[in-house]
Amino acid sequence: MSEPLLAFLYFFILLTAFVAVFLDDLLSSFISLSVTGVLMATVFALLRAPDVALTQAIINSGLITSLLLVAYSHTRRTPLPSGPCTACPSWLRWPLAALICFLLAVLLFRGMYSLAGERALETASTHFLAETLRETGALNVVAAILLDYRAFDTLGETTVIFAAVAGISLLLSGGKHVRSRQGLSFIVKRGMALLTPFLLLYAASILFLGHLTPGGGFQGGSVFATVAILICVVYGTGFDASRVSSKSKETLEVGGALLFVFIGLLGAAWGGGFLANLKGPFFPGTPGSLFSGGNMLFLNLAVGLKVGAGLSSIFYVMIKILEQEGEQ
Amino acid sequence: MVQRYFIFTADRRVLALLAGILVLAAAVYGQGYFKKTGERRFFSGFLFLFLLTVLGAVFSALWLGFLIFIELSTVALFILIAMKERNVAFRYLAVQLAGAAFLLAGIAGAGIKGPVLFGPVQPPFFPLLLAGLGVKSALLGLHFWLPEAHGKSPAPVSALLSGIAVKTGVFGLLLLTGGAYVPSLSAAGAAMALWGAFQALLQRDVKRLLAYSTISQLGYIVAALGAGGVLSVPAVLYHAVTHGLSKGMLFFCAGILEKAYGTKDFSRLGGAAERLPGTCILFFIAAASMIGLPGTAGFASKALLKASLIDFPLVSACLLVANIGTAMVFCKMSAFAFGGVQKSRYLHSPECFRFMNAGTAVLAPLLLFSGFFPGILPAFLGSTGHSFYTVPKCGESLLAAVCGVFLFLFLKKRLRASATRVRDIDVMSERFPNMIGNGARIVQRLQGGFLRGYLLTAALTALILMHLFS
Amino acid sequence: MIIMSFATVAILFSLGLFTILVQRNAFKTVIGLTLMESAVLLLFISWAYIPEGWAPILPLKGSGVDPLPHALTLTAIVIGACDLALAFAFIMKLNGFEKTVDVDSFRRLKG
Numbered sequence: 008m009s010e011p012l013l014a015f016l017y018f019f020i021l022l023t024a025f026v027a028v029f030l031d032d033l034l035s036s037f038i039s040l041s042v043t044g045v046l047m048a049t050v051f052a053l054l055r056a057p058d059v060a061l062t063q064a065i066i067n068s069g070l071i072t073s074l075l076l077v078a079y080s081h082t083r084r085t086p087l088p089s090g091p092c093t094a095c096p097s098w099l100r101w102p103l104a105a106l107i108c109f110l111l112a113v114l115l116f117r118g119m120y121s122l123a124g125e126r127a128l129e130t131a132s133t134h135f136l137a138e139t140l141r142e143t144g145a146l147n148v149v150a151a152i153l154l155d156y157r158a159f160d161t162l163g164e165t166t167v168i169f170a171a172v173a174g175i176s177l178l179l180s181g182g183k184h185v186r187s188r189q190g191l192s193f194i195v196k197r198g199m200a201l202l203t204p205f206l207l208l209y210a211a212s213i214l215f216l217g218h219l220t221p222g223g224g225f226q227g228g229s230v231f232a233t234v235a236i237l238i239c240v241v242y243g244t245g246f247d248a249s250r251v252s253s254k255s256k257e258t259l260e261v262g263g264a265l266l267f268v269f270i271g272l273l274g275a276a277w278g279g280g281f282l283a284n285l286k287g288p289f290f291p292g293t294p295g296s297l298f299s300g301g302n303m304l305f306l307n308l309a310v311g312l313k314v315g316a317g318l319s320s321i322f323y324v325m326i327k328i329l330e331q332e333g334e335q
Numbered sequence: 336m337v338q339r340y341f342i343f344t345a346d347r348r349v350l351a352l353l354a355g356i357l358v359l360a361a362a363v364y365g366q367g368y369f370k371k372t373g374e375r376r377f378f379s380g381f382l383f384l385f386l387l388t389v390l391g392a393v394f395s396a397l398w399l400g401f402l403i404f405i406e407l408s409t410v411a412l413f414i415l416i417a418m419k420e421r422n423v424a425f426r427y428l429a430v431q432l433a434g435a436a437f438l439l440a441g442i443a444g445a446g447i448k449g450p451v452l453f454g455p456v457q458p459p460f461f462p463l464l465l466a467g468l469g470v471k472s473a474l475l476g477l478h479f480w481l482p483e484a485h486g487k488s489p490a491p492v493s494a495l496l497s498g499i500a501v502k503t504g505v506f507g508l509l510l511l512t513g514g515a516y517v518p519s520l521s522a523a524g525a526a527m528a529l530w531g532a533f534q535a536l537l538q539r540d541v542k543r544l545l546a547y548s549t550i551s552q553l554g555y556i557v558a559a560l561g562a563g564g565v566l567s568v569p570a571v572l573y574h575a576v577t578h579g580l581s582k583g584m585l586f587f588c589a590g591i592l593e594k595a596y597g598t599k600d601f602s603r604l605g606g607a608a609e610r611l612p613g614t615c616i617l618f619f620i621a622a623a624s625m626i627g628l629p630g631t632a633g634f635a636s637k638a639l640l641k642a643s644l645i646d647f648p649l650v651s652a653c654l655l656v657a658n659i660g661t662a663m664v665f666c667k668m669s670a671f672a673f674g675g676v677q678k679s680r681y682l683h684s685p686e687c688f689r690f691m692n693a694g695t696a697v698l699a700p701l702l703l704f705s706g707f708f709p710g711i712l713p714a715f716l717g718s719t720g721h722s723f724y725t726v727p728k729c730g731e732s733l734l735a736a737v738c739g740v741f742l743f744l745f746l747k748k749r750l751r752a753s754a755t756r757v758r759d760i761d762v763m764s765e766r767f768p769n770m771i772g773n774g775a776r777i778v779q780r781l782q783g784g785f786l787r788g789y790l791l792t793a794a795l796t797a798l799i800l801m802h803l804f805s
Numbered sequence: 806m807i808i809m810s811f812a813t814v815a816i817l818f819s820l821g822l823f824t825i826l827v828q829r830n831a832f833k834t835v836i837g838l839t840l841m842e843s844a845v846l847l848l849f850i851s852w853a854y855i856p857e858g859w860a861p862i863l864p865l866k867g868s869g870v871d872p873l874p875h876a877l878t879l880t881a882i883v884i885g886a887c888d889l890a891l892a893f894a895f896i897m898k899l900n901g902f903e904k905t906v907d908v909d910s911f912r913r914l915k916g
Contacts, residue, residue, distance in 0.1 A: 013809065028823070040836055054850050114801055126855050140864075167883075179898065
């Protein structure tokens with residue numbers, strides 16, 4: 008753990024953040040924001056958080072940037088804001104906001120400074136690190152926390168994803184689906200055809216081996232969604248629609264959530280409590296093998312289905328409107 | 336259970352008796368006042384409900400019970416007022432509920448350790464209860480609702496309002512102070528008496544005049560209440576009973592005038608003495624009691640009041656001036672309404688007023704009876720040994736009456752209907768909704784809909800709060 | 806070293822807030838929101854780091870870092886992505902109504 012490397016990364020994080028904020032060209036600021044996300048993922052990896060680094064890189068830099076670009080394309084034809092602001096003149100707003108932010112930063116730093124001392128683990132964390140193998144049979148402590156010790160919170164998180172997908176579908180509803188066979192050039196399509204199986208394998212490995220190595224349902228599902236986005240972009244919406252319809256995406260999404268709840272109810276029926284792992288009808292297995300960790304494998308599958316289907320349907324809904332306008 | 340929640344001491348029984356008599360009179364009166372059978376039944380039904388709630392309030396042993404029953408009686412009165420005047424009823428209800436909120440806050444605060452007995456309350460919560468009861472009994476400054484509510488509601492309901500409803504508030508005040516000496520209440524009472532008499536002289540509307548006269552008489556009661564001492568309780572209760580009976584009679588007469596001539600305006604009334612002789616006699620009995628002429632109950636109660644205020648010469652002097660003012664007020668009413676020339680068309684024949692006159696006449700014998708045997712009521716309350724018909728007392732009251740008559744004759748032209756009008760605090764209740772609307776408009780302009788402005792304000796406020804509490 | 810992390814967190818967070826307060830473009834507002842969320846994530850992870858600790862994958866070759874904030878951060882990343890996606894949908898919809906991405910013209914909720 009080298010401090011100069013960390014300092015270098017922090018400096019560049021702040022630099023790219025400043026660029027993203029103050030640049031007038033929106034596309035460049037989006038790319039700069041994506042770079043900030045990747046640098047943050049690197050910092051997370053250096054700070055010994057591989058799970059989080061993976062998630063940050065995939066979701067923040069990959070997915071969010073693509074959604075951002077879709078939204079930008081949709082609003083490209085409208086004029087950018089210009090002219091003086093009527094409510095509060097800029098000579099007042101900038102210094103005032105700068106003052107507020109400066110004072111806020113000072114306050115936050117002072118608060119956090121008192122936290123920096125001799126770091127020691129809390130009792131819960133020592134328990135998790137020591138007893139995970141015995142109590143859950145998995146090797147990835149973070150995945151064990153997410154899917155066994157605090158599995159109920161993960162259920163809540165899938166609910167949040169569901170709410171977001173529902174909200175976006177509601178907001179951007181209307182407009183028929185338009186089949187378009189445009190896509191990109193021939194070379195890209197051929198290259199993509201070669202690459203897709205490996206991408207899918209990669210996604211599946213992240214998903215199914217989530218209880219052994221850094222990864223899990225969220226990351227794997229997001230990579231699946233990224234694959235769907237890539238196919239959408241490269242081959243055009245028509246291709247995507249003829250293979251996987253939006254109805255089946257919805258079914259997959261809801262199926263994921265129902266599978267999660269079903270596994271939890273199995274544990275409850277066995278007498279161990281809702282979402283019980285080893286106290287329910289699941290086996291710990293040999294540590295390190297695929298079928299270990301009790302119900303974590305299936306829960307990962309459920310979460311991955313949910314997240315993948317949800318995120319790709321978000322993208323699909325957004326791009327549908329774009330395509331429709333593009334045709335006109 | 337009854338023993339825990341209700342107490343039946345002598346002073347409460349007196350008030351209960353007053354309530355019962357007034358409700359009976361109002362029930363008889365209402366048979367003649369309301370034309371339709373449905374209205375008459377509705378009126379009688381809610382009258383009974385009102386009586387029940389007032390009895391519950393008066394006999395209650397806990398402050399909370401008192402509050403609950405008082406509010407129920409307010410609701411009953413609200414429904415009775417709303418039979419004819421809905422806006423007035425809503426405003427009345429709103430003001431009374433606001434006062435009840437103060438009362439409830441005080442009771443809740445004082446009752447942390449257990450139920451609060453209906454009696455004196457400790458200093459931290461004393462002002463809250465005082466404020467709440469002040470709204471109920473129309474203390475100075477909190478009386479803005481009274482002229483409108485008493486002036487615009489139907490006549491029998493006005494009689495109940497002036498006769499009983501404010502008296503329960505005064506009773507609460509009496510038990511709150513518990514006979515202690517509260518100088519601010521005495522001063523407020525003297526001011527109320529003067530202000531009420533002054534405003535009553537300048538009114539154009541019969542019932543508003545009577546409402547201001549109620550404020551004046553309440554001032555008498557509150558002054559005696561604040562004086563404390565052993566005579567305060569009998570004096571307050573005696574005057575409450577007397578005033579209730581006589582003001583009830585006066586409101587009934589005003590109702591008869593309204594039904595007869597179709598107007599409440601002094602400039603359009605006149606010459607009722609020939610057409611309504613029975614009403615005229617009853618009016619004179621009631622007015623005499625209000626002024627305090629010997630031979631009526633008013634004389635006895637005023638004598639007792641003055642006896643309780645012997646140690647406070649300033650207050651007594653103010654009350655004397657107010658007495659002269661009251662005399663002038665009732666001279667005005669008798670001259671302009673009953674005397675003079677008839678100005679408006681007479682709408683109904685006297686036979687229609689059987690019930691109304693009967694209802695009014697129910698109250699008259701009690702006034703005269705108390706007048707001729709003044710010692711009975713104080714003895715019932717446990718205070719004996721007063722001599723009422725002594726020469727100084729008679730002379731004082733006759734002097735006040737005569738002064739009043741002379742001043743009235745002197746100022747008669749000025750007191751004519753369309754003369755000056757001194758604004759009272761109750762114009763605020765008209766302007767209040769406008770003020771709220773203007774305030775809302777200012778806030779509307781602050782909220783321009785700019786997201787960044789909102790966020791800036793929120794961030795600034797959060798920062799200041801964080802700095803203050805870190 | 807953790808002081809450096811905390812300083813970065815404070816600067817990043819206030820930078821995000823500054824963006825939201827000052828910029829007129831709705832996309833810049835979303836960028837500011839992203840920066841604020843990233844700052845909080847960095848705070849969690851740098852707080853969870855124990856010097857000379859290993860990543861929380863068993864078997865550990867020594868002591869481990871704190872795994873509980875990692876789980877919290879994972880959830881936070883996913884939920885942050887969801888609310889950003891919803892924000893994009895809002896911007897697209899509002900653009901359809903007002904034909905601009907100027908935050909100052911989204912004034913329908915005034916008063």
